[in-house]
Amino acid sequence: MQAHRLPARRGAFWLAAGFHLFRRNPPLLTALTLSYLLLVQLGMQLLPAVSPFILPLALPVLTLIVANGARIIDRRAVLGKTSLLHGVTGNGVALLRLGGLHLLGAFSLVGVMLLLEGGGMSIGDLEKGDDPEILWTLLKLLALATPLLMAFMFAPYLTGWDGVPPAKAVFFSFIACWRNWRAMAAYGLALALVAVAVPGVILVVGSMLSKFAGNVVYLVMRMLMVFVLAPALAASLYVGYRDIFHGTPAAEPEAVVESDE
DSSP, X not given: OEEEEOOTHHHHHHHHHHHHHXXXXXXXXXXXXXXXXXXXXXXXHHOTTXXXXXXXXXXXXXXXXXXXXXXXXXXXXXXXXXXXXXXXXXXXXXXXXXHHHHHHHHHHHHHHXXXXXXXXXXXXXXXXXXXXXXXXXXXXXXXXXXXXXXXXXXXXXXXXXXXXXXXXXXXXXXXHHHXXXXXXXXXXXXXXXXXXXXXXXXXXXXXXXOHHHHHHHHHHHHHHIIIIIHHHHHHHHHHHHHHHHSOOOTTOOOXXXXXXX
């Protein structure tokens, strides 16, 4: 298995390329992403007691189905009856095991946070806490969750499309993110700019004009987040996987990191 080490600017390119793929077929990516979000939301509402256990098991399959949409658009392929199940069919057990690792990682994260907070952390506590306390808790959660995000960012693609065993897929995904930390940082900054900074400025300006204008701007921004940004974000993750594990785009310097399968 190979992971290309890419320059920092490629990270910003992933998000731009995600929007480009979205523009080529908005209905497909939007439908897949909305279905993903709705299934997760319904699972949390209808089965609140067991959804924390079931959803992590299902996320690799759901992630791969959405990524197949981006893959089809990228390759300009024809959408067939089984195209969206590429990598899922025949790999159900492996993807379920990957989901089990995800579940284990999620509960480990919760356990560590409870230990750090003395066992008393809850959403209610965060809502009642002071702003600096909330910010500090969220920063700690982000720091602890980052290794988990790195380990599972590309793992579903590696297991489903490349046939990499779940444990190795988690390892290779983490190493790929670690080796490309500059590109990942650029990707995160670009995402923060598009998803937080720009919408925040627009909301502030709209609110300054009038309360009605602020409400309208808020509604429009929320719709754009769901119907445009979320599908483009899903496509950008596929682009990152493609760049790192399956060749370097032209005119981009690289270093290759090799691992034995």
